Amino acid sequence: MFTGIIEGTVNLKKISKNKNNFSYIFSCKLPVKKKDIGTSISINGVCLTLVKFSKKKRNNDLYFDISPETLKITNLINSKVGDFFNIEKSLKFGDEIAGHFVQGHVDDIGKIKSFIKIKNSWQIWIQIKSKFKKFLITKGSVSVNGISLTINNIKNNMFRVDIIPHTFNKTNLNKLKKNSTVNIEYDLLIKFLKQNVK
Structure with missing residues (x-):
């Protein structure tokens, strides 16, 4: 975990x-x-x-x-x-939970459709397979290449994340561009709810 x-x-x-x-x-x-x-x-x-x-x-x-x-x-x-x-x-007992629970079990490979810098942040739109759209919730969490991020907008089978300078500089997001592929893991709690709550 x-x-x-x-x-x-x-x-x-x-x-x-x-x-x-x-x-x-x-x-x-x-x-x-x-x-x-x-x-x-x-x-x-x-x-x-x-x-x-x-x-x-x-x-x-x-x-x-x-x-x-x-x-x-x-x-x-x-x-x-x-x-x-x-x-x-991996997470150890007593560690701070500063992001969200990520299992390391990749659900999907997403594709970066746009990568735009706006002032001191970056807006990234990522396309996913349509069957996984049900796991997207605005202001919910998602793991992109292992990074805990917040979904800020959803359009069809795409979602947008906004990246602050600290995250951009500390991760490999600064090496990516349009059409790069990224590992996606949807929020464990959302997957559980969608699969078990009628």
């Missing part, structure tokens, strides 16, 4: 294939310890298991095994060496 409050970005260093799975290696400034091996870490909103790490002079290399199914349902399939990804360690 995560909160959608991004701790920083990591750089994709290497992709390798081992039988049916893939290994992704990310270069990261985030401190990690031996006890972190086997724990869940969110990479672009995808819950992955840290299988090992190696310490370098300035950064740590983080190793994750990724299945073909995970690649199929997330934007990791479009990733290239050198790309930047958002990272967040």
